[in-house]
Amino acid sequence: MRWSRKDLVGIRELSAEEITFVLDTAAAFKQVGTRDVKKVPALRGKTLVNFFVEPSTRTRTSFELAAKRLSADVINISATTSSLTKGETLKDTAKILEANHADIIVLRHSSAGAPQFLAERLRASVINAGDGAHEHPTQALLDLYTIRERRGSIAGLHVAIVGDILFSRVARSNIFALLKLGARVTLVGPSTLVPRVFERLGVTVSHCIDEVLPTVDVVHLLRVQHERQRKEYFPGIGEYIRLFGLTKARAKLLKADCLIMHPGPINRGVEIDSDLADGVQSVILAQVTNGLAVRMAVLYLCGGIASR
Amino acid sequence: MAAHSSPLSAVSPGSPILDASGIRNALRRIAHEIIERNQPDLGAIVLAGIPSRGVEIARRLARLIEELAQVPVATGIIDVAMHRDDVGKRANLPMVQASRLPVPLDGRTVIIVDDVFYTGRTTRAAMDAIGTFGRPARIQLATLIDRGHRELPIRADYVGKNLPTAMGERVRLRLENVDAEPDAVWLIKEEKA
Numbered sequence: 001m002r003w004s005r006k007d008l009v010g011i012r013e014l015s016a017e018e019i020t021f022v023l024d025t026a027a028a029f030k031q032v033g034t035r036d037v038k039k040v041p042a043l044r045g046k047t048l049v050n051f052f053v054e055p056s057t058r059t060r061t062s063f064e065l066a067a068k069r070l071s072a073d074v075i076n077i078s079a080t081t082s083s084l085t086k087g088e089t090l091k092d093t094a095k096i097l098e099a100n101h102a103d104i105i106v107l108r109h110s111s112a113g114a115p116q117f118l119a120e121r122l123r124a125s126v127i128n129a130g131d132g133a134h135e136h137p138t139q140a141l142l143d144l145y146t147i148r149e150r151r152g153s154i155a156g157l158h159v160a161i162v163g164d165i166l167f168s169r170v171a172r173s174n175i176f177a178l179l180k181l182g183a184r185v186t187l188v189g190p191s192t193l194v195p196r197v198f199e200r201l202g203v204t205v206s207h208c209i210d211e212v213l214p215t216v217d218v219v220h221l222l223r224v225q226h227e228r229q230r231k232e233y234f235p236g237i238g239e240y241i242r243l244f245g246l247t248k249a250r251a252k253l254l255k256a257d258c259l260i261m262h263p264g265p266i267n268r269g270v271e272i273d274s275d276l277a278d279g280v281q282s283v284i285l286a287q288v289t290n291g292l293a294v295r296m297a298v299l300y301l302c303g304g305i306a307s308r
Numbered sequence: 309m310a311a312h313s314s315p316l317s318a319v320s321p322g323s324p325i326l327d328a329s330g331i332r333n334a335l336r337r338i339a340h341e342i343i344e345r346n347q348p349d350l351g352a353i354v355l356a357g358i359p360s361r362g363v364e365i366a367r368r369l370a371r372l373i374e375e376l377a378q379v380p381v382a383t384g385i386i387d388v389a390m391h392r393d394d395v396g397k398r399a400n401l402p403m404v405q406a407s408r409l410p411v412p413l414d415g416r417t418v419i420i421v422d423d424v425f426y427t428g429r430t431t432r433a434a435m436d437a438i439g440t441f442g443r444p445a446r447i448q449l450a451t452l453i454d455r456g457h458r459e460l461p462i463r464a465d466y467v468g469k470n471l472p473t474a475m476g477e478r479v480r481l482r483l484e485n486v487d488a489e490p491d492a493v494w495l496i497k498e499e500k501a
Contacts, residue, residue, distance in 0.1 A: 002400035024403060028387060031406040037440035042390040070390075103396075300404070304395040 003301045007119040007126045010135035011176040019177055022297050023145050029300065030293035032069065042300050043072040046103040050076045051094075052129070053109045058264060058288070059129050059138075063106045066295035072104070072303070094118050104303040107131070125302040133167045138298055139263055140173035142291040144181065146283050147218055149290065150259055155182030160212050162188040162244060163222030163271055165198065166233070170263045171222060175201055186212050189244060192233045209244050213253040220261045221246055221271045237270060246272045251281075259283050321480055324492040326469060331452065331483075331491045334468030335365065338450055339372035341466050345448075346417060350379045352445075354413070356386040357421045358434055359405045364486045365452055366421035384409040386420065388433035413442035424479045425451035425467070428460035453493060455479050471495065 001017055003025075011019070032040055048067040050060050060076065067074045077097075090109075097105060104125045107115045112134035119126040130136040148154055159178050165171045165187050175198075178185050185203040187194050196205050206212050213219065224240060235243065246260070251273070254260075260272070260282045268274040277284060326334065346353050350373070357366030363385050370381040389395075389404040409418070420434045431449055438447060450466035455473040471479065471493075478496045482489040 002402055004400040021403065028390070028404040028406040031408070032390070032440075035440045036411070036442050040390040040440065041436065042392075042395050046396065297404075300390065300395075301401055304401050305398060 004305060006302055006305060007115070007128075008137050008298050008302055009115045009119055009126065009128050011137045011140050011173045011180070012135065014137075014177075014180070016180045016182075019141070019144065019180060022141055022294070022301065023148060025301060026141070026145055026290070026294045026297035029069075029296035030290065032296070033289075033293065039069050039071060041071045043067065043070040043104075043303050046072045046303055047101055048072045048074050048104040048106065048299065048303070049097050049102040050074065050106045050129075051097065051108070052077070053079045053090075053107070053114075054130070055079070056108050056130070058291075059108065060106075062288070062291045063127075063129060063138075063295050063299075066292055066299055067104075069292075069296055070299055070303075072299070075102075090114060090117070091121060094122055098122050098124050104299060127298060127302060130169055132169065133172070134169050135173045135176075136169040137173050138291070138295055139170050140177040141298070142287055142294040143174055143220065143261060143263070144177050145290045145294050146261065146287050147259065149286070150283060151217065154178065156184075157217040158184045158186065158215055159218040159220060160186045160188055160209075160216040161220045161222065162209060162246070163193070164225055164233075165189055165194045165222070167193070167225060168222050174220065175203055179203070186216070188212050190233075190235055190240075192235075209246075210250065210253060213250060213258075214255070216258060217255065218259045218261060219246065219254065223263065223265065224267055224270050226267075241270060245270060246276055248273050248276065251276050251279075254281065257281075261287060263287070321494040321496055324494050325471065326491075326493040328491040331468070331493065334452060335368055336372055338452075338466045338468055339369055339376055342369070342419065342450065343373060343377045345465070349417065350377055350381075352415060353417045353419055354382045354384050354410055354444075355419050355421050355450075356384040356409060356434070356438065358423075358430060359385060359387055361423040361481060361483050361486050362421045364483050365423060365450075369421060369450065382410050384418075386434050386437050388430055388437055391433035391437045393429060393433070407437060407441075409438070409441045411441055413438070413444040416444050417446050417448060418444045419448045419450050419465075422449070422451045423453065423481050423483075425449070425454045425464050426457055426479075428458045428462035431462050432460055453479055453481065469493075 064074050106127045106129050108129040109131045112132035114131050115126050115128035161171050188206050188209050262284050355366040357363035366383050370383045373381045385408045387405040387407045448465040451464050452468040454467045454470050476498050478498045480494040480496050
């Protein structure tokens, strides 16, 4: 197949073939990181705007480095430095970015749907870097890349996603991507954060982590998002650790080759024991490295096609 | 030109310009020339194929050189997609493949191996790509078919067959191991749909 999308808004609208295409392209870009000169001219002369209306360091840095390795020019705009604080609408800000010849806009926004809104209105490529509790497609793609790199393929694997599913765009993008590529997904967490309605997506829901851990090939721990939590959803840190934290004792339930993943930043001692985060089963740092390759692939593919 | 990805036209390809034995002879001749040109440092050459048929041709050349000169020959893959000058001018993008070259390249002779040599833009992109791996002592170019119509000041060092063509014509190459068809080269008049 050939790539023909200018935007990456979510995983939900991608086909399994498109997801695989991005992962295969990412493999080629990962190789660039091993060269003497870790830079290729693919997006030379293009301008990328990192437009982060919600704070983020690692995703923004990863996109910035990816763009620079593709020879694009990069501008970073955060919520506090943009005129959004002066009352300018999202659309007006974006139009101004485009008037400044932005070819690619990487958008992180607290409102679900903001990237879709811009993608439909701008000639520039729009890449979703996380929108509300909707999607975070490049995170899911880098997670899949990491699993595929370690296990050869995704199909047939059993993946547990543990934690705050309800508010997690990482979980949603991962669920869509894993199911499309033929994995089995079990969501684990307190019933307030992992309601049964998720089963409509084609996943299994469990509130007992100890029953799930022995059967999985990948355990994906989500960050406990203190900043988003409201008391009525969340049992309290101590109770969360006791019921859902990946402690050393619980890790003994895992298969020897089970991968431990975390999108970061890690709350050491909360969702995962500190030693386990650095242990042999952890692929957390590989996720970061692969994130760069995956984002290079996405920028190359979406930014590299002719604008209509 | 590495990419011959336009869908197979309905036109019957007619009789080939080169058949399997013609291709075999052309590659054997190139192998002899590579051996002659690169003595006494034959062991320092790297045959870097441009995907996908250039990779297969590089593999065949390496085997021929090893047979003829009894010297092991390194091969590699040099994907040019991310070094092309038309990214952003296409409606869709083909798959990029990972490049692979033995490093360090210092002191080595990298021979770019392509199937059909046309405008020279692919070769330029390949030279740029090789430069990101290091600084070889020299870069040479081997091609099975040279069809002319250069757009850049680039020439081939080793040519299997010079094939004068018109712009509207297309060179159709098929190689066993890549296309699941017997080896052959045709010259086809492009039919505008």
